[in-house]
Amino acid sequence: MILSSFLRTIPISLEQGLAYGLVALGIVISFRILAFPDLTVDGSFTLGASVVARLIMEGAPPIVGILLAIVAGFLAGCCTGLLNTKLKINSLLAGILVMTILYSVNLRIMGRSNIQLLTVNTFLTPLENLHVNRFIPIISFFFVVSVGFKFLSDLFFHTQVGFAMRATGDNEQMIRTLGVDTDKMTVLGLGISNAFVALSGALVAQDQGFSDVGMGIGMIVAGLAAIIIGEALVGKQTVERMTLAAIVGSIIYKFIIAVGLRLGLAPTDLKMATGAMVILALGIPALKKEKEGKLHLRGV
Amino acid sequence: MVKVENLRKVFKKGTIDEKVAVDGISLHCRKGDFITIIGSNGAGKTTLLNLIAGTCFPDEGEVVIDGTRVTHLPEHKRAKYLGRIFQDPLMGTASSMTIEENLSMADLRGQLRTLRWGVTKSRREFYKQVLKELELGLETRLKDSVSLLSGGQRQSLTLLMATLSLPKLLLLDEHTAALDPKTAQKVIELTDKIVREHNLTTIMVTHNMHQAIRYGNRMIMLHEGKIQFDVEGEEKKTLTVDEVVRRFGAELKDEALLG
Numbered sequence: 001m002i003l004s005s006f007l008r009t010i011p012i013s014l015e016q017g018l019a020y021g022l023v024a025l026g027i028v029i030s031f032r033i034l035a036f037p038d039l040t041v042d043g044s045f046t047l048g049a050s051v052v053a054r055l056i057m058e059g060a061p062p063i064v065g066i067l068l069a070i071v072a073g074f075l076a077g078c079c080t081g082l083l084n085t086k087l088k089i090n091s092l093l094a095g096i097l098v099m100t101i102l103y104s105v106n107l108r109i110m111g112r113s114n115i116q117l118l119t120v121n122t123f124l125t126p127l128e129n130l131h132v133n134r135f136i137p138i139i140s141f142f143f144v145v146s147v148g149f150k151f152l153s154d155l156f157f158h159t160q161v162g163f164a165m166r167a168t169g170d171n172e173q174m175i176r177t178l179g180v181d182t183d184k185m186t187v188l189g190l191g192i193s194n195a196f197v198a199l200s201g202a203l204v205a206q207d208q209g210f211s212d213v214g215m216g217i218g219m220i221v222a223g224l225a226a227i228i229i230g231e232a233l234v235g236k237q238t239v240e241r242m243t244l245a246a247i248v249g250s251i252i253y254k255f256i257i258a259v260g261l262r263l264g265l266a267p268t269d270l271k272m273a274t275g276a277m278v279i280l281a282l283g284i285p286a287l288k289k290e291k292e293g294k295l296h297l298r299g300v
Numbered sequence: 301m302v303k304v305e306n307l308r309k310v311f312k313k314g315t316i317d318e319k320v321a322v323d324g325i326s327l328h329c330r331k332g333d334f335i336t337i338i339g340s341n342g343a344g345k346t347t348l349l350n351l352i353a354g355t356c357f358p359d360e361g362e363v364v365i366d367g368t369r370v371t372h373l374p375e376h377k378r379a380k381y382l383g384r385i386f387q388d389p390l391m392g393t394a395s396s397m398t399i400e401e402n403l404s405m406a407d408l409r410g411q412l413r414t415l416r417w418g419v420t421k422s423r424r425e426f427y428k429q430v431l432k433e434l435e436l437g438l439e440t441r442l443k444d445s446v447s448l449l450s451g452g453q454r455q456s457l458t459l460l461m462a463t464l465s466l467p468k469l470l471l472l473d474e475h476t477a478a479l480d481p482k483t484a485q486k487v488i489e490l491t492d493k494i495v496r497e498h499n500l501t502t503i504m505v506t507h508n509m510h511q512a513i514r515y516g517n518r519m520i521m522l523h524e525g526k527i528q529f530d531v532e533g534e535e536k537k538t539l540t541v542d543e544v545v546r547r548f549g550a551e552l553k554d555e556a557l558l559g
């Protein structure tokens with residue numbers, strides 16, 4: 001009985017875990033590769049959702065909405081990068097500023113605090129109708145998208161520009177003496193990171209059937225939790241492992257949450273539980289006095 | 301080749317902590333010069349190299365490399381002229397990346413980076429060859445993360461990276477100071493070998509007077525931001541530590557200098 005109730009949470013965990021996996025992937029790029037603690041995420045996730053919801057409401061083809069959501073997310077990330085590199089605003093504060101500004105921007109874009117998409121055709125509608133069990137096409141779709149972007153990222157981080165971006169996060173002084181404009185790398189990397197996050201927001205809004213101005217709250221903490229879980233399982237020695245950790249961790253995080261809810265965790269306590277999880281994971285190495293576990297972050 | 305003209309750098313200008321780190325230094329290096337720089341703590345050695353490399357900018361004066369005035373060019377835009385090694389072995393390499401990835405980044409010093417593959421097959425063979433010359437066995441560990449290397453191995457790799465694309469000027473800032481004496485000796489000999497082999501114009505800062513006298517064709521002593529002593533050629537060859545101490549004993553309070 002209990003087992004079958006757990007089993008029933010698997011499809012929904014897979015669907016959500018893969019859909020939110022792009023957020024974790026974006027956070028891997030900012031936090032892990034660029035070593036930049038980017039808090040724009042909470043805002044850029046909703047930005048993606050808002051852009052796609054508004055455009056679909058206006059009758060635009062959903063794919064156009066998705067593409068513009070990606071562009072919007074990219075620009076939002078660039079803004080955070082520019083605030084930090086050009087105006088020398090502390091990296092955490094730069095992210096918080098853009099996130100806060102995006103709250104108003106998102107309200108402007110939607111024209112109200114939420115948009116329902118249940119009764120209109122979205123990008124996912126034709127997929128859902130492919131099979132009586134909607135999970136099959138939907139999970140397949142999210143699998144292809146998140147794993148596809150994982151592999152694209154892996155490829156990118158093995159190009160000349162990708163190397164320069166990784167080195168920017170690892171040893172800024174060194175790669176500058178090799179002729180790389182590390183400011184540009186930071187801006188570009190945050191742009192890509194938030195483009196992923198906004199894409200995730202755009203897809204999640206269509207999947208759940210609405211966009212809400214508060215839907216991005218706590219996204220950064222949830223994404224970090226996913227990454228920490230994923231890294232514990234697959235490690236973080238290489239780029240391939242880091243990006244894999246994002247996807248795997250995201251699925252397992254959603255599974256843990258689903259099981260927790262079934263066992264009686266109140267939905268209102270969700271963010272508290274997630275926060276506690278991250279604190280534990282980040283805090284245990286410090287209590288054990290391990291240097292290893294310390295997060296290396298720039299511009300703080 | 302490399303010309304430094306009346307360079308001056310003041311830190312914390314206009315405060316009580318004002319510090320003239322470099323006080324009107326002029327220096328002309330000819331092609332192939334190997335200059336050693338010595339001086340006590342705070343003499344302005346690192347600041348001078350920072351001004352040449354563009355890590356910071358002078359209040360007065362000019363830096364000209366190979367006929368191009370680079371005085372106000374940002375660091376990454378003059379990288380194509382310069383190879384640089386810092387004192388801290390952790391500073392010269394990206395530790396989370398592999399040996400071949402690090403070498404490939406050095407390979408592209410100052411060039412436009414594109415979406416082409418970072419490490420290509422033909423370049424990998426080249427990296428193997430140059431690593432072999434270090435005689436540290438690194439040629440079989442191309443895909444190892446640099447974090448697995450010892451300080452000496454890392455500094456040797458940094459040396460290779462700094463000289464890979466034959467810079468117009470090589471800047472070394474006490475690059476053996478953080479290593480144990482035996483490893484330091486190996487790295488300094490390797491440096492000398494590479495510099496001679498490619499006839500690289502080099503400025504090497506050191507805290508060790510023996511090193512400063514033994515290597516290079518010219519030695520400069522800095523004190524409080526000024527050039528105090530500049531010796532080259534035959535005169536430098538016959539110079540001894542005792543003689544320098546006799547002449548500049550007062551400024552050589554710094555024990556380490558006598559190594």
Ligand SMILES: Nc1ncnc2c1ncn2[C@@H]1O[C@H](COP(=O)(O)OP(=O)(O)OP(=O)(O)O)[C@@H](O)[C@H]1O
Nearest residue numbers: 311312319321339340341342343344345346347348
């Ligand atoms: N960024 C900075 N801000 C303020 N003062 C500085 C800065 N960098 C250097 N100084 C000061 O300038 C002077 C010269 O410093 P510099 O690092 O060039 O000396 P150095 O010859 O390299 O000494 P060492 O042998 O200890 O490395 C010192 O008094 C130092 O305190």
Ligand SMILES: [Mg+2]
Nearest residue numbers: 345346347473
């Ligand atoms: Mg110094």
